[in-house]
Amino acid sequence: MGSIEPYETAAGRRYRVRYRKPDRSQTQKRGFRTKRDAEQYLATQEVAQMRGEWVDPRRSRVDVAIVAADWIAAQVHVKASTRSGYEYSLAKHILPRWGTTRVSDVSHGDVQRWATELSKTLGPSTLRQVVLVLGGIFKLAIRDGRLQSNPVADLRLPRITRDRRGYLTHEQVVELASQCGDYADLILTLAYTGLRWGELAALRRRSVDLQRNRIVVDEAVVDVRGELVWGTPKSHERRSVPVPQFLADRFIERVASRGQDDLIFTSALGVTMRNGNFRRRVFQPAVARCREADPTFPVITPHDLRHTAASLAVSAGAHVKAVQRMLGHASAAMTLDVYADLFDDDLNSVAAALGARALDAVAKMWPEDPVAPRTHA
Numbered sequence: 001m002g003s004i005e006p007y008e009t010a011a012g013r014r015y016r017v018r019y020r021k022p023d024r025s026q027t028q029k030r031g032f033r034t035k036r037d038a039e040q041y042l043a044t045q046e047v048a049q050m051r052g053e054w055v056d057p058r059r060s061r062v063d064v065a066i067v068a069a070d071w072i073a074a075q076v077h078v079k080a081s082t083r084s085g086y087e088y089s090l091a092k093h094i095l096p097r098w099g100t101t102r103v104s105d106v107s108h109g110d111v112q113r114w115a116t117e118l119s120k121t122l123g124p125s126t127l128r129q130v131v132l133v134l135g136g137i138f139k140l141a142i143r144d145g146r147l148q149s150n151p152v153a154d155l156r157l158p159r160i161t162r163d164r165r166g167y168l169t170h171e172q173v174v175e176l177a178s179q180c181g182d183y184a185d186l187i188l189t190l191a192y193t194g195l196r197w198g199e200l201a202a203l204r205r206r207s208v209d210l211q212r213n214r215i216v217v218d219e220a221v222v223d224v225r226g227e228l229v230w231g232t233p234k235s236h237e238r239r240s241v242p243v244p245q246f247l248a249d250r251f252i253e254r255v256a257s258r259g260q261d262d263l264i265f266t267s268a269l270g271v272t273m274r275n276g277n278f279r280r281r282v283f284q285p286a287v288a289r290c291r292e293a294d295p296t297f298p299v300i301t302p303h304d305l306r307h308t309a310a311s312l313a314v315s316a317g318a319h320v321k322a323v324q325r326m327l328g329h330a331s332a333a334m335t336l337d338v339y340a341d342l343f344d345d346d347l348n349s350v351a352a353a354l355g356a357r358a359l360d361a362v363a364k365m366w367p368e369d370p371v372a373p374r375t376h377a
Contacts, residue, residue: 002045004038017042022049048148059146060104064137065095067103067146071137080229081222089133093118098134103141108151115155124158131155165341166298167311172290175297179286183278185250186265190302193241194309194327197302198222199233201273206260213248215241217328223274235328242326275302307339314342 002019007030015038018028032038068090075083097114098106111134119127135152142150168176168191177187190200198220207216218238221230233239243251254264267273283302290297298304306327313323324335 002042004035004042006035017045019045059144061102062146063099064101064103064106065099067141067144068095068099068137070144071140074140079222079231079234080224084224085129086133089130093130094134094137103138103146106138106151108153108155111151112155115157119158124160128157128160131157165307165311166300166304168298168300168305168308170312172297173305173308173312175290175293176286179289180282183265183282185247185254187305188247188250189265190305191308192244192247192312194306194313195241196220196234196306196328197275200265201263201275202230203264204260205255205258205262205264208243208251208255208264210248210251210255213243213245215243217241221272223276228272228274233328235330237328239325239328278302310335310339311342314339 002017005016005018006013007016008014014030015032015035016028016030017032017038018026019042020026029041032041072083072086072090075086078086115127115131118130122130131152135150138147138150138152141147173188173191177184177191180187186200189195190197193215195203195215195217199217202219202221203215203217204219207218208214209216216238217233217240219230220233221228223229251264258264263272265273267277279302287297287300291299300308310323310327313326318326320332320335323339324332327335329335329338
């Protein structure tokens, strides 16, 4: 398949390896100090070609920044907010360290040391987002025939620990709503429907069916670096969300003078609401006032009202599938994973139900004392 030839240089004898690539064209690699090194290199090339794992060295001599540009350009399937996060990870963390490094020169050990250093200043979730982007870049390099393996695979990263969620009670929801003044019904909507902020901000008159007490969620708006981007909900799927009667009554006032395409909730200036502005001007001061009156009141964000909606639904006896549909999760498994703590009481119910059904049968084993079975020696 190949040959090894010596040649002379000012620094002494060196060896050149000539071999054929899979397309039968010939290539070479020079500069081996010993014939043994040259033979080992030739052997690895032959084995890689037989296994279908051969990578053209010339295609590996490209900077990470070049592949990164191709990767981010291909992210046309993700939401604008997700793409913005990817771009931030690239600009802030990845390109400053790896941008001018050849993809073939990036080792697993180098990436592990870099990730470990980042973990000192980044939270586990943020770090995993950065690593996800870098891993995607190298996956593209592999698909393009530039690499054989991904140096980002199997990194050791800090575990993600979930903070205890601040679920509000019905009374706390009412207190928070009252502290938000003209936006009381907005708070109630978030807490009793589980809408995401972007879904609520994009809610239009035509999306509210007061005859059936339903909200049709088919649009969302996100603030991406100061620019409002309109699109489909996070799951890309249209869903119907139930509205409690007391809240439907409040919607009657909201929609009375609005056209079919008018937004339900707007800022004081009558424009699309932005999460950051609302949190700073209305929500956080309202939470602060609630905590002044009751120090045990949870420190929450508007998104936490989505968690509250799940909690109140479960406590009212809602089945996990119903909660899944209300929140727009991809599957019931996802709902159980996110809100596993809310379904702990179900385990007690299972034990109680099993005990009630089995009591008569088990009592026959210990007729003298069916309540407290004896221990046999």
